[in-house]
Structure formats: structure tokens, C-alpha cells
Amino acid sequence: MVTIRPAKIKDAPAIAKLNMELMKHVGKYDKIFKLRPGALAKMEEWRRKGVYSSRNKLLVAEDDNKIVGYMAAGIKKRPSIYEVREVGVISDAYVLPAYRRQGITKKFVEQALKWMKKKGMTHVHLYAVTKNEVAIEVWKKFGFKEFLKEKYRRI
DSSP states (O other), X not given: OEEEEEOOGGGHHHHHHHHHHHHHHHHTTOGGGOOOTTHHHHHHHHHHHHTTOTTEEEEEEEETTXXXXXXXXXXXXXXXXXXXXXXXXXXXXXXXXXXXXXXXXXXXXXXXXXXXXXXXXXXXXEOOOTTOHHHHHHHHHTTOOOOOOOOOOOO
């Protein structure tokens, strides 16, 4: 049975590996996500730092002591020109293919939103690759209706 829980320091290597899989996947849609050599070690370090941060929430899905998915959420400070100065952010979510369509992402979203409300957030931003149509359809099911299509070009 899959359980959702807050990440622990010991989970950082498994989360980093899943993060690499996510980056490989989104890299199919946009080469800007191409990773540098040594990325796995940096991801592990980054995820380890985020485990106990009061401004981040790192969740894992675990099945029989194996990490099968993760979600990274946080609180982002916005420039002082805005009335809403802080917003919740869902930056990453990845579930191994064999565990998809089992409600794991739904549980991640529910827990992340509950945490954000406790932190006083009234708005949530979602980071997603807009070319990933399957992911966009998933996020729409959770109430994320509008997606900014970033426009950039190489210089």
C-alpha cells in the first residue's frame, strides 16, 4: 500500500533519482532542461536542504519502503510591487510510471495545499512545462485552469 508522508533526510538520494527522471522527461519537450554532469549529486544536496525548511514541503510516496514518487512545494516571496507578497508554489511532482493513476498526485496536492493554507497562502503557482499536454490535463483536474506559456528565445 502506498503511503504519502513528509520526506526525511534519508530519502534525499531516492528523491534526487526521481528528480533526474523528471528532468529527463521534461527535457523531451524543451532542451533548456538538459542537465550538467554532476547534476545528481547537486539534486541530492538541494533536496536534503529542503527537507526541514519551514518554507518548503517535500513529500514522498512510499510503497514497501521504496520511494515511488515525490512532490516539492514551497512559499515564494514576490516583489514588493504586488499586494499579494507570498504565494504557494508547486514546483515538481513525479510518480514512477507503474504507480500512476492510483491517486498519488491527488494526495500530494491535497497535503501540499493543506500545508500552504496553514502557512497563510491564498494563491498557488504551478510550475509545469506547457508542451507536456498529459501533465497539463492532470493539473487541470486539480483546479489549475490557466497556464502561462513562457515565451523565450535563445540569444
